[in-house]
Amino acid sequence: MTILRTALLVSITLLLATGCANQLGSPEREQGHDSFEMTASSEELLEGWTREGEWLVSPVLDVPDGANRAGALVGLTSPGEMPAMEARVLSAGEPAGEWTTLGATWSEEDQHVAVAELGAIGDGAQLRIRAGAVEILQLLRWTATIPDEAVEAPEEEELGTSREALRTELRGLGIVTRESWGARATRCTDGDSRKTRFAVHHTVTSSTDPARQMRGIQRFHQDTRGWCDVGYHFLVGQDGRIYEGRPLHLLGAHVGGHNTGNIGISFIGCFHTSGCGGLGASRPTDGSIEIAGRLVGTLSRLYGITVDSARVRGHRDHSGQSTTCPGDHLRGRLSEIVSVGRTQTLSGSTPAPTPTPTPTPGASCRHTFGGNYANHACSASYQCCDGTWRTRGACGGCTCVEASGETGCSGGPPPGASCTHSFGGRYANTACSASYQCCDGTWRARSSGGCGTCFCTEASGSTGCGT
Structure with missing residues (x-):
């Protein structure tokens, strides 16, 4: 042997x-x-x-x-x-x-x-x-x-957006273009102009900061797999916005053996009944379902696709697939996407839904079992951190713990919790390093607004500032 x-x-x-x-x-x-x-x-x-x-x-x-x-x-x-x-x-x-x-x-x-x-x-x-x-x-x-050696990952100096422009019929949907979220240049050459159906996915990533998730997913597909671009044509954020992925006229890479003629639409986040711990809400927002339906409806007009359950399917509903994608909680709402797609097919006349606001410090979390948890409160395995579920201890000590997920707990957040920089400095609440701000014990990017005005700023990360 x-x-x-x-x-x-x-x-x-x-x-x-x-x-x-x-x-x-x-x-x-x-x-x-x-x-x-x-x-x-x-x-x-x-x-x-x-x-x-x-x-x-x-x-x-x-x-x-x-x-x-x-x-x-x-x-x-x-x-x-x-x-x-x-x-x-x-x-x-x-x-x-x-x-x-x-x-x-x-x-x-x-x-x-x-x-x-x-x-x-x-x-x-x-x-x-x-x-x-x-x-x-x-x-x-x-x-x-074994990566496709014919398609090498772009060098940093080759960052760009060389491609066909986003179709004008789609612009009324308020799509975040590749230029806006910082895409690398596509290296794809396989055309696929005749679209006949849709496949719905989830990315199995965090749902916070969709633009950063887009950059990470594209790099994962290109650098690791050797693909010419991100595999999906469109991605839907839980902020109720659509993000442009692989240019629409090109062949996607998202359902094994079923990519030809298939428009790939992936929801940014994780929406299954298990395996999504710490990645944010496990159920898609109403705004994301609505805008996905409008996207399906608009594309169905452009390509002459009948909007029904046979042509708008989850990844796992395609033959030969062994996957839980797009997750039970998203798959259960495909009928709503179909319903919206049938009635809202004109992209330019209907305003885009109002994006879900970014959670603010102190926001509570709703457990999938129904309980409501205050900021810094914990369930059996997770902690509510500024409106987002994360693993226990991610934003400090639990102010209260309720393990069933059904009752919730309302202990208040530790006021003004400080943060320790990875370089050793201790920062008071709302104090800033070069790029981040301490927000009730959690580092947040200053570029995203952090949690307001910097109480003080110390850029090295080693000294810290404030008491």
Whole structure:
């Protein structure tokens, strides 16, 4: 058996060395957005990954199409550096390479994308992360693949928006264009002008700061998978706005084997009955459902698509898919999207819905089981932090705890809680570092408005300011 495994590894490695590696992989056009991917929250890491010394090691990710690259999209509970992670490739269940460090290709506040070239091709992969990093981890999505070498990730100096302009018929929807959210230039060339249907997804990321999530998802798809662009054509934020993804006239990459003629619409957030802990509200907002319906209706007019349940389907409702996407809570509202799409098809005459306001310090959270929790109050596993559910301890001590999720608890927030900078400085409430502001014990980006006027500012991060 060992001889057979060695022979398999040698033959696969020779394919890589002779430039034939892509023959083992599926081309982008055949893949879904979550093909050969594993997702884990901090709780799932502790429960389902194996502790080996100072590392937590993932289960084996099966990659029957082959893999020689691993990549990850990492979300943290607060701004900070990417935690240490390593990956290795396996062949027939046995390690076929050494652990290799994942290096960051993109970092922005609490979001990171990292990649490792594994040096060999195998049919499986594993990832490991320092056990001590779990307490700051909000979400980890990772994949292993053979990237499309014909489409290299753009260099930083090639950032741009070379593409066809957004169709004028769509402008009445108030779409946030690629230029506005800071997209890299598309490298896609496969056209797909005849659209016949829609696929609805969720991104399985945080739903806060949709523009930053857009940049992270695009980098994850390009840097890790080697794709020419973000896989979806449009993304819908919980702020009730539409974000332009892959240019509409191009072939998407979001439903394996069903991408031709399929318009990919993904909701930014996580909307399943499990696995969404700490990523914000697990149910889509009414504003996001409404604007998605108007988008479907407008596009149906442009392409002559009948709006019904057969042509507006969730990712998992397409044949051959093994996924929970778009999550039970979003899938259950597809009929509303269809209903709005049938009645509101003209984009220019109906004003866009009012965006959901950004949560303000002190905002409470509604549990999916019905209970209402004050700021800094905790359920069994999560804490309400300025209107957003996060893992316990993400914004300081629990002012009260109620584990059922049905009753809630109303303990008030610790007034004026201070923040510790990653460089060691202690900042009073509303005090500012170079880029962030301390808001009731939670760092928020000054560019997003933070929580008002800076009480004082100290840019180094090492001294802090205020008492």
